[in-house]
Amino acid sequence: MxxxxxxxxxxxxxxxxxxxxxxxxxxxxxxxxxxxxTGASVNTLDPNxxxxxxxxxxxxxxxxxxLVSFGRKQLNGKWVFDLDKINGELAESFDVSPDGLKIxxxxxxxxxxxxxxxxTAEDVKWSLDRxxxxxxxxxxxxxxxxxxxxxxxxxIDPLTFEVTLPKPDKLALPNxxxxxxxxxxxxxxxxxxxxxxxxxxxxLKEHTAGSGAYVIESFKPGEQVIMKRNEAWNRGTPEKxxxxxxxxxxxxxEPATRANLVERGDADITVDLQASDVQSLESKGTLKVISTxxxxxVTFISMNNAIPPFDNINVRRAIAYALPYDDxxxxxxxxxxxPLFGATWADGKPTTSAYPFPQPVTLDLDKARAFLKAAGMPxxxxxxxxxxxxxxxxxxPMAALVKESLAKIGIKVDIQKLPDAQMSTQxxxxxxPFFTEGIVAWLPSNDYFYRNFxxxxxxxxxxGIKDPELIAIAQEARFEPDKAKYEQDALKLNxxxxxxxxxxxxxxxxxxxxxxxxxxxxxxxxxRQVDYRDLSRK
Numbered sequence: 001m002x003x004x005x006x007x008x009x010x011x012x013x014x015x016x017x018x019x020x021x022x023x024x025x026x027x028x029x030x031x032x033x034x035x036x037x038t039g040a041s042v043n044t045l046d047p048n049x050x051x052x053x054x055x056x057x058x059x060x061x062x063x064x065x066x067l068v069s070f071g072r073k074q075l076n077g078k079w080v081f082d083l084d085k086i087n088g089e090l091a092e093s094f095d096v097s098p099d100g101l102k103i104x105x106x107x108x109x110x111x112x113x114x115x116x117x118x119x120t121a122e123d124v125k126w127s128l129d130r131x132x133x134x135x136x137x138x139x140x141x142x143x144x145x146x147x148x149x150x151x152x153x154x155x156i157d158p159l160t161f162e163v164t165l166p167k168p169d170k171l172a173l174p175n176x177x178x179x180x181x182x183x184x185x186x187x188x189x190x191x192x193x194x195x196x197x198x199x200x201x202x203x204l205k206e207h208t209a210g211s212g213a214y215v216i217e218s219f220k221p222g223e224q225v226i227m228k229r230n231e232a233w234n235r236g237t238p239e240k241x242x243x244x245x246x247x248x249x250x251x252x253x254e255p256a257t258r259a260n261l262v263e264r265g266d267a268d269i270t271v272d273l274q275a276s277d278v279q280s281l282e283s284k285g286t287l288k289v290i291s292t293x294x295x296x297x298v299t300f301i302s303m304n305n306a307i308p309p310f311d312n313i314n315v316r317r318a319i320a321y322a323l324p325y326d327d328x329x330x331x332x333x334x335x336x337x338x339p340l341f342g343a344t345w346a347d348g349k350p351t352t353s354a355y356p357f358p359q360p361v362t363l364d365l366d367k368a369r370a371f372l373k374a375a376g377m378p379x380x381x382x383x384x385x386x387x388x389x390x391x392x393x394x395x396x397p398m399a400a401l402v403k404e405s406l407a408k409i410g411i412k413v414d415i416q417k418l419p420d421a422q423m424s425t426q427x428x429x430x431x432x433p434f435f436t437e438g439i440v441a442w443l444p445s446n447d448y449f450y451r452n453f454x455x456x457x458x459x460x461x462x463x464g465i466k467d468p469e470l471i472a473i474a475q476e477a478r479f480e481p482d483k484a485k486y487e488q489d490a491l492k493l494n495x496x497x498x499x500x501x502x503x504x505x506x507x508x509x510x511x512x513x514x515x516x517x518x519x520x521x522x523x524x525x526x527x528r529q530v531d532y533r534d535l536s537r538k
Contacts, residue, residue, distance in 0.1 A: 033248065136201065146172055170481075299505075315372065343360045
């Protein structure tokens with residue numbers, strides 16, 4: 001056991017043991033309870049609440065159903081969610097009209113909310129109206145699938161529901177599988193709404209009214225959630241209900257403590273350990289470690305394209321060739337991920353229509369100095385390089401290497417560790433000149449990335465890029481029905497990205513899921529958390 005583990009371990013274990021001993025389910029066999037420990041916390045039971053954590057998203061996937069859900073596929077031998085395979089969840093089936101403008105959902109006749117009442121098209125209508133009308137997170141998400149108005153949702157009969165789109169949009173269906181469009185028991189929600197809060201936002205933050213696989217048994221915001229199995233749920237395994245009778249989700253802030261809890265068998269699974277701890281546990285061979293590259297995510301170095309000197313394309317190119325990529329990758333992630341540097345493009349053009357994609361950049365200080373000279377700054381300049389304090393375990397060693405390498409071409413860097421709220425505000429206001437961050441696309445199609453992260457005056461356009469050609473092609477690709485033409489648009493977007501270098505993609509970090517050897521069924525999900533419904537114990 002490593003020094004420094006013992007004290008936090010005992011504290012967390014004592015809390016966990018007391019929690020379990022106080023529960024009626026303590027007498028249940030160990031095999032029937034899943035214990036999940038996380039560094040963050042569940043802060044709301046409604047995933048639509050601004051500020052919801054990923055852990056809250058995971059709980060909502062188990063307590064609520066949606067009309068549809070993602071399938072799964074194998075990627076490099078690991079199970080991951082499949083954007084292109086949409087399965088019915090509350091919908092028994094669905095039809096898309098020949099012109100692509102209407103999607104008709106046929107609801108399951110046997111679907112029931114957790115209070116036993118039937119799920120109807122009226123509940124679906126109220127829930128999706130809420131998602132696009134109320135001040136909730138679903139509003140911006142469903143916009144990316146062309147769903148913006150309650151007028152687009154229509155009840156045909158108690159078990160038939162219709163969505164109308166202004167244009168055929170290939171992301172409409174996948175959007176309905178994301179965490180936000182939960183189907184709520186509208187009668188229960190309305191009974192707890194007020195004139196000031198007609199969508200019951202306050203009540204649903206601490207209560208559920210769903211039809212999902214698990215029922216909330218107890219909820220202590222920021223500390224833990226205990227869920228019990230909904231025996232009537234039949235949207236899962238061939239055995240009809242979810243495998244585990246009980247799921248305990250507990251916040252344990254210290255990574256070393258979480259590692260020890262899983263190693264000792266006091267917890268079953270965690271996904272947010274430090275790379276060094278994962279490497280250590282993996283080497284012992286006593287736990288199961290499933291490492292999946294986050295193929296819908298990318299960590300990058302961003303430059304503010306709207307302010308000097310980063311508004312100069314040659315400055316951005318100079319930095320791209322002055323970064324010690326291999327050393328950064330090893331220092332930040334211990335090599336646990338997929339590099340997005342060092343590619344070879346035989347004819348100088350992108351070789352893939354996917355995004356993110358490996359770019360042909362490597363450490364080349366002579367080339368970096370030449371670009372800096374072309375920018376009219378042969379002697380370099382001074383700047384700050386910022387990162388989120390919450391990402392210090394990976395960003396801090398990377399930042400030190402950035403500073404050291406850029407100094408070799410005359411760029412003096414002052415490293416800034418910023419609290420999450422401060423960094424978020426400064427990114428939103430486009431005040432940070434030079435920083436590292438990460439992005440995740442729940443619907444990882446090429447145009448989705450470019451439309452959401454490289455266009456418009458919005459928070460997620462980190463670099464502040466405003467390239468008319470990129471904007472036009474991304475919008476064209478969004479509604480392009482011809483697959484071959486879409487691929488060509490995607491290749492053009494990737495070529496523009498490399499040519500103007502608004503950001504420098506670094507890597508796709510692994511999602512390291514560390515679990516007891518008995519746990520089966522783990523699938524990497526779009527929200528980068530565990531779907532408890534997938535898991536079982538052999």
